Amino acid sequence: xxxxxxxxxxxxxxxxxxxxxxxxxxxxxxxxxxxxxxxxxxxxxxxxxxxxxxxxxxxxxxxxxxxxxxxxxxxxxxxxxxxxxxxxxxxxxxxxxxxxxxxxxxxxxxxxxxxxxxxxxxxxxxxxxxxxxxxxxxxxxxxxxxxxxxxxxxxxxxxxxxxxxxxxxxxxxxxxxxxxxxxxxxxxxxxxxxxxxxxxxxxxxxxxxxxxxxxxxxxxxxxxxxxxxxxxxxxxxxxxxxxxxxxxxxxxxxxxxxxxxxxxxxxxxxxxxxxxxxxxxxxxxxxxxxxxxxxxxxxxxxxxxxxxxxxxxxxxxxxxxxxxxxxxxxxxxxxxx
Amino acid sequence: xxxxxxxxxxxxxxxxxxxxxxxxxxxxxxxxxxxxxxxxxxxxxxxxxxxxxxxxxxxxxxxxxxxxxxxxxxxxxxxxxxxxxxxxxxxxxxxxxxxxxxxxxxxxxxxxxxxxxxxxxxxxxxxxxxxxxxxxxxxxxxxxxxxxxxxxxxxxxxxxxxxxxxxxxxxxxxxxxxxxxxxxxxxxxxxxxxxxxxxxxxxxxxxxxxxxxxxxxxxxxxxxxxxxxxxxxxxxxxxxxxxxxxxxxxxxxxxxxxxxxxxxxxxxxxxxxxxxxxxxxxxxxxxxxxxxxxxxxxxxxxxxxxxxxxxxxxxxxxxxxxxxxxxxxxxxxxxxx
DNA sequence: CTGAAAGCGCTAACAA
DNA sequence: TTGTTAGCGCTTTCAG
Numbered sequence: 001x002x003x004x005x006x007x008x009x010x011x012x013x014x015x016x017x018x019x020x021x022x023x024x025x026x027x028x029x030x031x032x033x034x035x036x037x038x039x040x041x042x043x044x045x046x047x048x049x050x051x052x053x054x055x056x057x058x059x060x061x062x063x064x065x066x067x068x069x070x071x072x073x074x075x076x077x078x079x080x081x082x083x084x085x086x087x088x089x090x091x092x093x094x095x096x097x098x099x100x101x102x103x104x105x106x107x108x109x110x111x112x113x114x115x116x117x118x119x120x121x122x123x124x125x126x127x128x129x130x131x132x133x134x135x136x137x138x139x140x141x142x143x144x145x146x147x148x149x150x151x152x153x154x155x156x157x158x159x160x161x162x163x164x165x166x167x168x169x170x171x172x173x174x175x176x177x178x179x180x181x182x183x184x185x186x187x188x189x190x191x192x193x194x195x196x197x198x199x200x201x202x203x204x205x206x207x208x209x210x211x212x213x214x215x216x217x218x219x220x221x222x223x224x225x226x227x228x229x230x231x232x233x234x235x236x237x238x239x240x241x242x243x244x245x246x247x248x249x250x251x252x253x254x255x256x257x258x259x260x261x262x263x264x265x266x267x268x269x270x271x272x273x274x275x276x277x278x279x280x281x282x283x284x285x286x287x288x289x290x291x292x293x294x295x296x297x298x299x300x301x302x303x304x305x306x307x308x309x310x311x312x313x314x315x316x317x318x319x320x321x322x323x324x325x326x327x328x329x330x331x332x333x334x335x336x337x
Numbered sequence: 338x339x340x341x342x343x344x345x346x347x348x349x350x351x352x353x354x355x356x357x358x359x360x361x362x363x364x365x366x367x368x369x370x371x372x373x374x375x376x377x378x379x380x381x382x383x384x385x386x387x388x389x390x391x392x393x394x395x396x397x398x399x400x401x402x403x404x405x406x407x408x409x410x411x412x413x414x415x416x417x418x419x420x421x422x423x424x425x426x427x428x429x430x431x432x433x434x435x436x437x438x439x440x441x442x443x444x445x446x447x448x449x450x451x452x453x454x455x456x457x458x459x460x461x462x463x464x465x466x467x468x469x470x471x472x473x474x475x476x477x478x479x480x481x482x483x484x485x486x487x488x489x490x491x492x493x494x495x496x497x498x499x500x501x502x503x504x505x506x507x508x509x510x511x512x513x514x515x516x517x518x519x520x521x522x523x524x525x526x527x528x529x530x531x532x533x534x535x536x537x538x539x540x541x542x543x544x545x546x547x548x549x550x551x552x553x554x555x556x557x558x559x560x561x562x563x564x565x566x567x568x569x570x571x572x573x574x575x576x577x578x579x580x581x582x583x584x585x586x587x588x589x590x591x592x593x594x595x596x597x598x599x600x601x602x603x604x605x606x607x608x609x610x611x612x613x614x615x616x617x618x619x620x621x622x623x624x625x626x627x628x629x630x631x632x633x634x635x636x637x638x639x640x641x642x643x644x645x646x647x648x649x650x651x652x653x654x655x656x657x658x659x660x661x662x663x664x665x666x667x668x669x670x671x672x673x674x
Numbered sequence: 675c676t677g678a679a680a681g682c683g684c685t686a687a688c689a690a
Numbered sequence: 691t692t693g694t695t696a697g698c699g700c701t702t703t704c705a706g
Contacts (some may be wrong), residue, residue, distance in 0.1 A: 007480070009683060020693045025685060032686090035691065050480075055456045056397045057683035060698045065393060067457075070437075076418045088439050097453055100407075100437040102425050116434055119392040120404075143344070143389075227624035253624065260626070287564040287590065289597070346699060357677045362701060369702090370675065394699035397682050 008049045017045035028053070059121065068310055069099040069117035071110060073152070074130035076102055078281070079299060083128055083150055086303025094311050096123070105130075110138060118143055124310040127152050131194055146313035150306040151299065158320040160313070162306050164297035166196045169327030170203025173248045173276045173295050176329055178211065180336055182246035182274055186219040188233040188258060189250025197222065197250060200278065204248060219244060223254075230257020238265060245273050246335075252277035252284045252294055259288050259334065274335040290333035297327050345386045354382035365390070396458065405647055406436040406454035408447060410489070411467035415618070416636060420465055420487055423640025431648050433460070442467075447475060455480055461647040464489050468531055483650035487643040488636065490532075495657040497650070499643050501634035503533045506664030507540025510585045510613045510632050513666055515548065517673055519583035519611055523556040525570040525595060526587025534559065534587060537615065541585060556581060560591075567594020575602060582610050583672075589614040589621045589631055596625050596671065611672040627670035634664050 014024035019042060026032040027042035028051075045051075059065040068091055074080040088098050099117055103110035117125065125145055129135065129152030147154075149161040177185055187204045190197045205215045221236070223229035230249060234257065237243055249255035255277030262269055269275060269290055277285060280296035302325055313319050351361035356379060363369040364379035365388075382388075396402040405428055411417040425435050436454055440447035454462065462482055466472065466489030484491075486498040514522055524541045527534045542552045558573070560566035567586060571594065574580055586592035592614030599606055606612060606627055614622060617633035639662055650656050 010685095011683075021684085022686080022694070023692055026692085029685080033691065038692080052452070052456050052480075054397070054458060054683050056393050056402060056458050057698085058685080060391070060393045060397055060683085060700090061685055063698075067436075076421050081414070081418065084437065085439055088437060092438070092450070092453075095453070097436050097438075097457060099404075099434050100421065100425060101429070101434075102422055113429070115389070116429075116432070119389055120434060121391060121393050143387075253620070256624075283590070287593075347701095348699075358700085359678075359702080360676055363676085366701080372675065375675080391699050394682085395701080397684090397698090398700055398702090400682075 008051045010051070010053065013042060013046045013049055013051050016049060017042045063121075064123055064314075065121045066095055067097050067099060067120065067122045068124040068126060068314075069101060069113070069120075069122040070126045070128060071101045071103050071113055071117075072128045073103050073105050073110075073135075074128060075104045076100070077130060079130060079151055080128045082299040083303035083306065086300040086305075087126065087150075087307045088303075090304050090307025090311070094307075096311070107138075114138055114142070118145065123314045124148070126150055126306055126310055127154070129153075131196065146310060146319075148306055148310050148313065148319070150302060153322070160309065160319045161322045162302055162309065163322060163324050164299070164302060165324035165326050166199035166297075167203035167206070168324070169278065169295040169297065170200040170248070171207040172327060172329045173278070174204055174207035176293070176331075176335060177246040177248065177274055177276060178207075178213075180246075180270070180274060183213075184219070184242060184244045184246070185213075186221070186237050186244035186247045187250070188221045188223070188230060188237075188247055188254055190222065190225040190254070192222050200250060225251055225253060227253050227257035227260070230254035230259075231261045232257075234258040234261035238262075238267075243273075247273065247275050249275065249277045252279045252281045252288075252292060255292055255294070255334075256284060256288050259290075259292065263289060270333065270335050270337065276335055280330045285330070285332060288334065293332045293335040294330050295327050296330050298325060301325060345388045347388070347390065350379060350383045350386055350388050353386060354379045400458075401460055401651075402458045403432055404434050404436060404457065404459045405461040405463060405651075406438060406450070406457075406459040407463045407465060408438045408440050408450055408454075409465045410440050410442050410447075410472075411465060414467060416467060416488055417465045419636035420640035420643065423637040423642075424463065424487075424644045425640075427641050427644025427648070431644075433648070444475075451475055451479070455482065460651045461485070463487055463643055463647055464491070466490075468533065483647060483656075485643055485647050485650065485656070487639060490659070497646065497656045498659045499639055499646065500659060500661050501636070501639060502661035502663050503536035503634075504540035504543070505661070506615065506632040506634065507537040507585070508544040509664060509666045510615070511541055511544035513630070513668075513672060514583040514585065514611055514613060515544075515550075517583075517607070517611060520550075521556070521579060521581045521583070522550075523558070523574050523581035523584045524587070525558045525560070525567060525574075525584055525591055527559065527562040527591070529559045537587060562588055562590060564590050564594035564597070567591035567596075568598045569594075571595040571598035575599075575604075580610075584610065584612050586612065586614045589616045589618045589625075589629060592629055592631070592671075593621060593625050596627075596629065600626060607670065607672050607674065613672055617667045622667070622669060625671065630669045630672040631667050632664050633667050635662060638662060 014021045027039040072080045101113040125147040127149045153161045221233045277294035280294040285292040285294045351358045364376040409417045438450040462484045464486045490498045558570045614629045614631035617631040622629040
């Protein structure tokens with residue numbers, strides 16, 4: 001309980017146990033061969049002194065710091081959070097600590113962060129984005145430190161990227177809507193310059209084509225990632241001669257806007273029309289009226305997989321190329337009774 | 338660009354520059370007195386080799402790691418995020434890197450994290466909570482490492498805590514409503530076992546009392562932190578003989594629920610009734626109909642102040658006791674035209 | 675003005 | 691089975 005607690009050195013332990021430095025080390029690391037009695041003596045001394053090995057010294061010695069740096073361009077936002085959580089969980093189990101840096105799309109800031117992290121001799125680097133679009137490789141060389149992109153992509157050839165399967169997610173949504181007997185599907189999504197938007201649209205179209213259903217281009221609308229856009233798009237669709245009986249929204253905010261318009265128009269959901277979102281932003285989806293069915297990108301699992309991969313990379317395995325992890329459907333009241 | 342880039346050692350630089358190790362060190366640290374020519378020689382060699390000092394070695398030597406650990410109990414949630422951002426920004430400017438750990442209210446997990454961080458010889462520890470309630474001091478001794486609680490409180494006597502001024506925030510809300518001519522104020526808030534709820538209620542009551550307005554206990558409602566509760570509470574209030582002409586919600590989700598009910602009832606906001614939220618959760622507040630006026634806890638500023646304080650503590654200053662930082666009012670359409 | 679050497683705390687190879 | 695010692699890469703006296 002004294003403040004010398006974590007300043008105790010291995011030498012102190014050895015002295016107290018009446019053994020040499022090397023012996024104390026062997027006892028604590030269970031290496032070499034020691035008499036059980038000696039080992040016990042050391043362990044007791046260590047416990048009594050509240051000894052905690054200095055990782056910095058260990059790291060310096062073995063040339064490995066047991067740390068990984070995470071550089072986010074999402075300002076620690078909604079998408080980075082669950083990824084961080086999964087990542088941190090896995091790394092912690094491996095005894096690896098995580099440095100968090102926020103670059104917020106500022107390349108200079110990112111470079112300073114990378115520099116700092118390399119100085120700290122991180123064993124690996126994980127880059128996170130706010131959107132899964134391609135981005136330029138960092139301007140600084142990474143000095144051979146393994147790098148992994150999660151919910152982000154890199155220009156660098158052979159870069160290891162981990163992404164959600166947006167197209168597959170869209171297919172899930174369409175399949176679910178068709179399963180519940182819907183015939184006229186619309187898709188209201190975000191800005192077309194997002195790769196995720198293009199992939200989700202592709203999934204929407206492909207899933208319809210596969211069951212030989214017509215894809216009406218005018219039933220696919222692009223706008224902002226906002227509730228306001230959802231409300232406006234829904235008004236547009238409802239004014240058509242043949243309004244849809246199901247709407248697949250590009251994200252949950254848009255879906256909520258859509259639900260608000262349907263509510264205002266007095267349409268019953270899911271009776272007359274079904275709505276499905278994307279992101280499964282729980283707090284949004286559950287508060288919707290009715291609660292919103294949505295596609296979950298499983299960002300937490302993405303983070304966990306990122307942890308496993310960066311660990312493998314640190315161990316020397318080569319991991320490269322783009323991997324997409326499956327999305328899942330989360331059923332709520334907006335599509336089925 | 339080679340992977341020896343960050344493996345270059347100071348000795349390599351010295352060798353290349355044709356000077357001794359000590360001289361190279363002096364040149365790079367601008368310490369001691371060197372001939373300009375010698376220094377330049379070293380700097381050139383360092384640049385050519387892409388030398389980057391090993392922080393681990395430096396840290397080991399000076400007994401300071403230039404790292405701080407952040408332990409969150411909010412699962413990196415909505416409240417921790419902005420705090421982290423502010424904190425990281427300030428620390429980065431000081432050349433300090435931030436370890437992120439997620440304890441999610443699991444004491445055993447928290448202990449393991451603290452242990453790991455102390456092993457890494459962090460210079461300071463910051464604890465973050467999901468709610469600003471009191472919590473037990475960590476079970477492990479912190480070994481004299483400075484600790485700071487942000488958006489969280491500690492049992493430990495003299496613990497340094499940094500919190501938003503909930504009561505002041507509530508006063509701001511009431512003052513604003515009164516300024517816009519409202520007469521019958523209601524308060525719909527979260528569960529009473531939250532200290533924040535009690536403080537906001539206290540602020541609500543005190544602000545009314547100060548201008549000699551009656552405080553009707555039946556105009557103060559407690560429930561869940563949800564839109565559903567907001568909707569229900571609003572229905573209740575509107576069915577009264579004397580419904581309120583302004584509602585101060587305990588958070589933005591509740592406020593949104595209230596707005597939904599008002600919208601359904603066809604009441605004009607802010608014409609007939611005003612609504613103000615708490616948290617200023619932008620994505621929620623801006624999407625509301627009409628956009629929601631709200632109280633901002635300035636968590637980002639809280640994080641920055643936390644950064645400044647932990648730095649002072651690391652430098653040896655004593656910082657202790659509870660400090661509350663002011664909230665601010667963010668005007669939107671739900672209270673004024 | 676520059677070089678040599680000790681030491682931060684630990685591990686591992688080598689002696690005893 | 692245990693002790694001694696040489697580093698890991700850097701900073702900082704203290705000599706030269």
